Amino acid sequence: MQFSMLVIETKNKLKEVLSKLDDNLSLGLVPTMGALHKGHASLIQKAVNENDRVVVSIFVNPTQFNNKEDLDKYPKTLESDIKLISSISKDIFVFTPAVSEIYTDSVVPKIYDFEGLDKVMEGEFRDDHFNGVGTIVEELLTIIKPTKAYFGEKDFQQLRIIQKLTEIQHIPVEIIGCEIIREDHGLAMSSRNERLSKKIRQKAAFIYKTLQTAKNKFGMENALNVKDWVINEFQKNDEFELEYFDITDVETLTPINNKINNVKYRAFIAVYVEDVRLIDNIALN
Ligand code: PAF
Numbered sequence: 325m326q327f328s329m330l331v332i333e334t335k336n337k338l339k340e341v342l343s344k345l346d347d348n349l350s351l352g353l354v355p356t357m358g359a360l361h362k363g364h365a366s367l368i369q370k371a372v373n374e375n376d377r378v379v380v381s382i383f384v385n386p387t388q389f390n391n392k393e394d395l396d397k398y399p400k401t402l403e404s405d406i407k408l409i410s411s412i413s414k415d416i417f418v419f420t421p422a423v424s425e426i427y428t429d430s431v432v433p434k435i436y437d438f439e440g441l442d443k444v445m446e447g448e449f450r451d452d453h454f455n456g457v458g459t460i461v462e463e464l465l466t467i468i469k470p471t472k473a474y475f476g477e478k479d480f481q482q483l484r485i486i487q488k489l490t491e492i493q494h495i496p497v498e499i500i501g502c503e504i505i506r507e508d509h510g511l512a513m514s515s516r517n518e519r520l521s522k523k524i525r526q527k528a529a530f531i532y533k534t535l536q537t538a539k540n541k542f543g544m545e546n547a548l549n550v551k552d553w554v555i556n557e558f559q560k561n562d563e564f565e566l567e568y569f570d571i572t573d574v575e576t577l578t579p580i581n582n583k584i585n586n587v588k589y590r591a592f593i594a595v596y597v598e599d600v601r602l603i604d605n606i607a608l609n
Contacts, residue, residue: 330418332418333420333425334425335421339467351378351379351472352372352374352474353371354381355473360382360405361514361517362513363505367502368413371472372415379418380418381464383460385426385457387427387432388456433459438488440576441488441576442455444572444579445568458485462493472499473486475500477501478512478513479603483501510533512531514603520600524598534557534558541553546583550591555569564596566593569591570592571608572589574587574589588609589607590605591606
């Protein structure tokens with residue numbers, strides 16, 4: 325059967341369209357804020373490969389921005405986003421609600437207890453960010469009821485928090501984490517990369533190179549030494565300002581100084597360059 329790509333703006337219309345699908349079809353959801361790039365394309369492709377039908381949502385969620393300027397500057401590229409989605413498959417439903425469709429009363433996030441996962445790293449530097457993410461993701465999962473939902477590991481802390489969200493809110497969905505897609509020289513793909521000058525975008529390979537060396541060092545040294553080494557590397561480089569570098573237990577996201585055998589660790593970094601905030605992370609063992 326041939327489908328054509330549908331762009332849907334309201335929750336009611338989306339629910340109506342989804343209610344007509346056969347109950348035994350699997351449904352994949354890829355939540356996005358638009359400004360789609362190859363990283364998103366790989367999530368969408370994976371969702372298409374693994375499900376009978378796919379919904380891609382495009383919604384710049386105001387309650388997850390703690391900085392109004394960042395929200396205002398967030399790129400809005402709906403036309404090219406739709407082109408990219410339809411180049412993957414014309415059978416995808418694209419959900420593009422207005423803010424008033426999602427936040428009917430007031431534009432505020434719900435408050436969750438993510439058992440501390442939201443208190444470190446991004447949570448420490450971005451007040452209420454994860455409550456905002458939780459609010460929109462819970463709403464999308466509730467409206468769409470997907471079989472699987474796809475999130476990139478570039479936002480690894482977000483991925484862990486969404487797994488926790490589905491556990492504490494008892495939402496029956498499989499959360500799929502997808503590997504980080506990088507530019508040729510190593511910079512993790514992000515909509516924010518578009519805001520970098522060409523020269524700095526090339527130089528930003530420094531962030532991933534530092535993570536790779538940190539990983540090698542972690543095989544031989546304790547976490548505190550690795551952290552000191554990273555801080556020192558950034559002190560030598562005026563163009564990049566380190567906001568945080570942490571090595572954490574993958575499950576609890578608790579930063580550590582010393583490692584324990586048989587625990588999985590990951591290193592996380594946030595950096596300012598040309599007033600753009602970039603994050604990245606790497607599995608250490
Ligand atoms: O990762 C993102 O793009 C956003 O945080 C998400 C998951 C779409 C929620 O707005």
